[in-house]
Amino acid sequence: MDEVMIAQVRRFNRVVTQQVGALTDRFLARDRPLGESRLLWEIGSGSDGRDVRSLRTALDLDSGYVSRLLRSLEASGLVTTERSPADRRVTLARLTEAGEAEKDVLDERSDELATQLLEALNEGQRDRLVAAMAEVERLLTAATVRIAPADPEDPAARHCLRAYAAELNERFETGFDPGRSIRADAADLRPPAGLLLLATLHEAPVGCGALKFHGTEPAELKRMWVDGSARGLGVGRRLLAELERRATAAGAPAVRLETNAALTEAIALYRSAGYVETDAFNDEPYAHHWFEKALPPG
Amino acid sequence: MDEVMIAQVRRFNRVVTQQVGALTDRFLARDRPLGESRLLWEIGSGSDGRDVRSLRTALDLDSGYVSRLLRSLEASGLVTTERSPADRRVTLARLTEAGEAEKDVLDERSDELATQLLEALNEGQRDRLVAAMAEVERLLTAATVRIAPADPEDPAARHCLRAYAAELNERFETGFDPGRSIRADAADLRPPAGLLLLATLHEAPVGCGALKFHGTEPAELKRMWVDGSARGLGVGRRLLAELERRATAAGAPAVRLETNAALTEAIALYRSAGYVETDAFNDEPYAHHWFEKALPPG
């Protein structure tokens, strides 16, 4: 890695944590511990109440700690809690009117902070700053996406596979019925028969991709999907590259896939990654295009 | 201010402080309180020792607190302190060999963190991230520069005025002797005769600019200077705009200035800000060009 780049990243980290980080904290904490403000903010204005479990994972806090913070917010009249009717073990937290007002104040202060930052700049600088911030945010998010194998029965993986099917059903002119399509069960996507890669951002699943191995025959690419919120971050490309690496490692001479004409971005991705359209190598009813890419010998 | 911009800045703040801030802290604190690591880092590798006072202002910490942190670092053998020979009230802190080694470890971890961030991206994304980070850093720094009037005898102002003279002396072919130039004493740059604006980044002075008023005659622009470290941030332009605003407020119909041909960036700035070259209106020996700009009636 280039030293100049590393130095730039470090300088950025220092400047940003000092200027933005410190300010943000100072603005958020107003006569109240920072933890409480953050929790207040995170509970947000959902009318249904936010379950404590999701608060814990979102803020990465100890369950006892969150419980105590909630008690304290309740004591100040900013939050109410109740047990969920659906599962009476889980607690739902909800902002009171005073809590909403307090959150609005935090919002305002946050806006104020941002405005103050922008005000010192002229219009051209402002535009460039905002554009650069968007770029940094996007790429930092992209850099945070982790790709790792997962079991197809794992809840996060199942979420992705369901979302995949739902999206196909929405986008295909004919809809999509998994029963009519060539099957790829959990067992097919689990080593040694195949494998499934999961892309996660923080703890949330944002994409997947799978392989079915066929010994010394080409491996089949399956279940490529990226969540809408994570598109444009290069997740698909990274999944594809990692799948190819693993196919090579498993001894496959090539990767094959079939796809539907409605999936234009996917097709563009395959082409730009070096996949070449070939004759149909199976009778998948939903497919319009078949692609193949030779792998370097592993 | 545009709502979209504000929203982007806020999103940036959230994402970046979470990802960068949290990581940085985690990396810096290794079996040692974060405060100590930060202090260790800030003391740095100067062979002369760092005076405790400057550490306090740099980290914005209570004097008692810093003292305690230093004791603790001393106890771990990472730092030595001694009284300054010049002023035996001030303490100088210096890293021991073990302290240097520890700082190197922190450096390495910081590099590692940056590398890890970049590694998840492909080459194109990496280049774009680094470029955007540089832009954000630069503009964030620019936005942090504050411009305010100051007394010409104030230490920070004197620093700027000295630096101004030193730079002219260096850049003018003939050198610069303030005695031969038209005078602008402290009294001339203090209301109501005139005024001095100071640009500061955090607490450090990085630029200045002054006006001498002449009743209903054009005001004279004097002592425009920007520190090398702050060039390219639009500080000069902001100083100029603010001086014009204040000249208008003081009832001046125009602003005039003379300048030397060696100061090419300054001349470019004046032209692009709407200044027009005129005949010589004084006999300043160091001047090659005279400019004037009409002000809107205040």
Add this chain to the structure above:
DNA sequence: TCCATTCTCTGACTCTAGTCAGGTTTTTCC
């Protein structure tokens, strides 16, 4: 010389943040 100021240190605190080990109530799975 003497008085105000500067610089640092110490002691005595407070508060926030966070951890850990149970314990209770529900729910789920077999």
Add this chain to the structure above:
DNA sequence: GGAAAAACCTGACTAGAGTCAGAGAATGGA
């Protein structure tokens, strides 16, 4: 139905971060 797991809560702690008042030594200015 019963055991295991999940979700949350409480109590008891620890450590870090920081504040404040005051003391002592050195310095600078009148």
